[in-house]
Amino acid sequence: MGDRVVEIKKGLEDVFVLETKISSIDGIKGILEYRGFNIHDLLHLSYDAVSYLLIHGKIPDEKEISAYSHQLKKDRGIPEEMIRVLHTCNFNIEAMDALRTEVSYMAHCDPDMNDNSYDGNIRKGTRLISKFPTIVAAFHRIRNNQEIVAPDPHLSHGANFLYMLRGTRPGELEAELIEADFILSAEHELNTSTFSTRVTASTLSDLHSAIISGLSTLKGPLHGGARMAVMEMLDEISVPEHAEEHVLNLISNKQRVMGFGHRVYKTYDPRAKISKELAKKIAEEKHEQKWYEIAQNIENTVNRELVEKRGKPIYPNVDFYAAVIYRYLEITPQLATSVFAIGRVSGWIAHILEQYADNRLIRPRAKFVR
Ligand code: CMC
Numbered sequence: 001m002g003d004r005v006v007e008i009k010k011g012l013e014d015v016f017v018l019e020t021k022i023s024s025i026d027g028i029k030g031i032l033e034y035r036g037f038n039i040h041d042l043l044h045l046s047y048d049a050v051s052y053l054l055i056h057g058k059i060p061d062e063k064e065i066s067a068y069s070h071q072l073k074k075d076r077g078i079p080e081e082m083i084r085v086l087h088t089c090n091f092n093i094e095a096m097d098a099l100r101t102e103v104s105y106m107a108h109c110d111p112d113m114n115d116n117s118y119d120g121n122i123r124k125g126t127r128l129i130s131k132f133p134t135i136v137a138a139f140h141r142i143r144n145n146q147e148i149v150a151p152d153p154h155l156s157h158g159a160n161f162l163y164m165l166r167g168t169r170p171g172e173l174e175a176e177l178i179e180a181d182f183i184l185s186a187e188h189e190l191n192t193s194t195f196s197t198r199v200t201a202s203t204l205s206d207l208h209s210a211i212i213s214g215l216s217t218l219k220g221p222l223h224g225g226a227r228m229a230v231m232e233m234l235d236e237i238s239v240p241e242h243a244e245e246h247v248l249n250l251i252s253n254k255q256r257v258m259g260f261g262h263r264v265y266k267t268y269d270p271r272a273k274i275s276k277e278l279a280k281k282i283a284e285e286k287h288e289q290k291w292y293e294i295a296q297n298i299e300n301t302v303n304r305e306l307v308e309k310r311g312k313p314i315y316p317n318v319d320f321y322a323a324v325i326y327r328y329l330e331i332t333p334q335l336a337t338s339v340f341a342i343g344r345v346s347g348w349i350a351h352i353l354e355q356y357a358d359n360r361l362i363r364p365r366a367k368f369v370r
Pocket residue numbers: 011191221222223224225226255256257258259260261262263264312314317318319
């Protein structure tokens with residue numbers, strides 16, 4: 001058996017392992033579609049509507065979105081025992097670790113814990129989408145010795161998150177930006193964390209367990225953790241004039257420039273294109289060009305050194321300008337990956353449901369070598 005000739009694709013590059021109706025990527029043309037809709041055309045919708053589209057496969061009509069948003073708003077609060085768990089966390093951890101612990105604990109409190117039917121999973125999934133922002137904001141405030149802010153049912157998913165995090169209502173552009181960030185983060189075909197949720201679901205384990213797999217996988221710096229790494233790089237560079245030298249040092253030391261490169265896109269990531277425009281807009285509104293200028297200088301240097309001189313397709317990915325936007329929204333690096341998870345959870349739920357609907361255990365092979 002060990003002598004069998006098999007082709008091994010390290011990192012499963014370009015390996016197709018399943019069919020999905022949830023999203024598609026054209027990595028050459030730089031196109032991303034959710035359920036057949038180009039992401040550019042979804043930005044006018046609310047995150048609620050986009051999460052409905054991902055999970056239910058259609059853009060909701062007025063009656064559907066009104067019922068769904070009502071339920072999401074109703075589920076936003078977290079019980080006292082979940083708040084107690086947050087108080088027991090080590091405050092030096094990333095919010096992502098607290099979120100993972102809370103999802104694990106939340107499973108114990110969920111009235112549908114032992115119901116793995118489609119309807120039970122929809123109810124559990126809706127609660128997860130609703131409560132992610134509340135958990136992240138509450139952990140941030142507890143860690144900073146501040147009172148927790150209760151959710152405001154008059155605010156959208158994104159605006160309410162910023163409100164619970166900062167204690168004041170966000171401006172119109174800030175609310176637009178965080179909503180767009182959640183939409184752009186929501187889904188991305190068979191990215192590593194989504195794959196891990198499907199692997200877990202394929203054993204017929206429960207929804208919360210699959211989501212915990214997703215959170216654990218998203219956290220790594222080669223995946224969603226890149227968002228935190230970009231924020232730390234922006235801080236380290238601190239003035240636009242130092243960006244070029246910083247990037248040249250990384251390249252000469254054969255280190256990665258975080259927020260650049262992608263397994264599938266060999267062109268500009270369409271999400272980064274949108275986030276870049278939004279980052280420019282907020283920099284102008286806040287009369288604070290520094291972070292945007294640092295980002296531009298990083299991008300220009302990577303483009304000159306890696307794309308033009310070495311012919312490598314290393315362009316900004318979704319995490320790069322998202323991190324710049326977070327700087328302007330007063331989202332700290334320790335929060336960055338968990339904010340990504342707030343957006344991504346609806347994509348995970350859609351994939352877990354798709355896996356359950358036509359399941360076969362995911363179990364690849366490894367070739368034994370001496
Ligand atoms: N900076 C410098 N060089 C890079 C980078 C980068 N960010 N990314 C890839 N390369 C180079 C790499 O050194 C290699 O060069 P060579 O062929 O000369 O050895 C070549 O490009 C191919 O790299 P690879 O590691 O084989 O590519 P991959 O498809 O396995 O990796 C990646 C994809 C995302 C892990 C990688 O681009 C990377 O490490 N980027 C930085 C971390 C990051 O931003 N991650 C977020 C990914 S996208 C959004 C998300 O999932 O959250």
